[in-house]
Amino acid sequence: MSQQVSKTIITNKKAKFDYELTETFEAGLVLEGWEVKSLREGQVSLRESFVVIKDFEGWLHNVNISPLISKSTHYKSTPTRMRKLLLNTNEIKKIKVHIEQKGLTCVCLSMYWKRHLVKCQLALARGKSNLDKRDYKFLAQKQSGEEKMTE
Secondary structure (H helix, E strand, O other), X not given: OOOOOOEEEEEOHHHHHHEEEXXXXXXXXXXXXXXXXXXXXOOEEOOOOEEEEEOOEEEEEOOEEOOOOOOOOOOOXXXXXXXXXXXXXXXXXXXXXXXXXXXXXXXXXXXXXXXXXXEEEEXXXXXXXXXXXXXXXXXXXXXXXXXXXXX
């Protein structure tokens, strides 16, 4: 029996640019049927998504899963509803401590298929300053230019 390789649905490239990522976690998602179908079509946006721990449960906010056009009309869908995360108790405690005491935030980095399940990669993150966001190639060229001038 061949094992199926996990397939990435979407990645949050903006999070890697805006935040300094420290520790990553893998979490399952509680989804409805129409959301799974929309994920198969790739109609999801992770921009501005974050995790909140409330009553020792993880909740994913601001993930926009657009409903399909062919979805039944009698069911009212909410594309940006809060989605429950499936995490271990130890992971929830660790995330909660980092968020409350150390001032970090928890962001969603990517969503992917693991066999037939949808998984979400989360990361504890600290916001970068504007200086940190600069292109490192530019800084390297600037430093090498200064070295040439001093010689």
